[in-house]
Amino acid sequence: MFTLRVDAETVSRTRLSPSPASESVAWLKLTTAAGHHPVFGDPGPLARASLAHPDVALLAHLLPRGGAGYTPDLLTPQPGAGTAYHDLLDEQIARIEATAQEDLELQVLTGTQAHWSRPLPAAVRQVAESGRMQRRLASGLARFWRDALSDGWPELRSIIDQDITHRARTVVGHGVGRVLGSLHPGIGWTGDAITFDSAWDGELDVTGRDLVLAPSVLSWPGAVIQVDVPGQVVLYYPAHRVGTGRDRKPATIARVVGAARAALLADLETARSTTELSTRIGYTPGTVSYHLSALHRAGLVSKVRDGRFVLYQRTSQAGVLTED
Incomplete structure (x- = not known):
């Protein structure tokens, strides 16, 4: 079990936000793995065709395969506070491009070596060490978004917005603690800590930091914790009512x-x-x-x-x- 130690300041700075970058990465993971979403099905030919772009292909090389769970957190930057919804993706892409070289090498080279059973291709390592990877990853995410998700984003946003409205009502009626304890069966709230069921044990003090709760549709039904980027803490959890039959017809996003x-x-x-x-x-x-x-x-x-x-x-x- 992994534990996040929090304080009153962290709780007071907890907020809910969509993450277009994480939705894109989740859809790209399914595309590269030839997988099917349990609700939305096959990513579709537009998503697969996007893999032919060299920057999208580079981005795909940094995604886990064969059961490995580690994904470099720099690919899904924490959504910024106060950012307008229509600017969220542009802001996240800009953050990817602005990633410090030291942080990129720590996550892309050291992180994958520690968590993956397969080595990074030599050509990918070369790009990472050259200082050009940040720009190309930002370009790849923007390209995959345009090709595979931009047209379907309003429907995804509708599902995410419904979840945020549901959680906000819970905060008003019962407090932030009730929300933190109801995000996912694997996420718990003890009063001074958030617990996360995980294959690896550990504890991290995140007192004083912003905590972003990001409802996810395309990584449903999983939950992910993101703590590797300094100062950023994000909990991705399955959006409310996805898969209940009340959200939407599966075919639309499945066809992309x-x-x-x-x-x-x-x-x-x-x-x-x-x-x-x-x-x-x-x-x-x-x-x-x-x-x-x-x-x-x-x-x-x-x-x-x-x-x-x-x-x-x-x-x-x-x-x-x-x-x-």
Whole structure:
């Protein structure tokens, strides 16, 4: 069991926040492992196609495999206090890029060596030691988000917001301690400490620090504690009511298409140009072009040139995504 020793200041500075970076990393873990989420299913072809980008592939090399549990905490920075919801991801990406070289090497080189049964590839070690890894990891997370999650984020956010509202009501009615003791069966509250069921024993004094409670959807039903970044303490816990059948239809996120891309696929039974699609769907040509590029990389649409126009049409692989 792992124990976090807290004081009144820590409790008073405890807050709830989404973490877009941790949701992205959880979805990328499933993608690289060819896994399926117990509620939301297969990450889908758009997520897999994103792995072809070298910065996304580099990020994937830092994720655990084969039962290893350690993930460098620098990949999921603590959400900042007072940051507007729509700025959270940009702030977390900026924090990844600003990671001190010493901290990066401690987590990426020393941490993985201590916790993983497999060595890091030599090319990945070389990037880590070069000082260029921070920028590339930030780029990789931003790219995977755009390719695989940005369109579906409003639905995920809705689930997370419902959990935060539920926890806030508990604080009002029963206090912070009740929330800390009800996050997950493996997380306990003793009055001066948070206990966390873990394969490794230990104790850490986090008195005076901010404590962030981050409801998670895509790492559901697990719970994770994050303490390796100096000054940061984050508890990721499964969002309330995920998997109860009340949250949403599983197919939407499982397909990782989202409203804009679903609308485009539905309208591409017939080959159409970007301009025609823009008029029919109601998005700007630039937005349509962006989504078509992502769908094309994933093999969900084909494109052919017809005179001055490039015509797009959904592929047979995309047929399952347009079924009711």
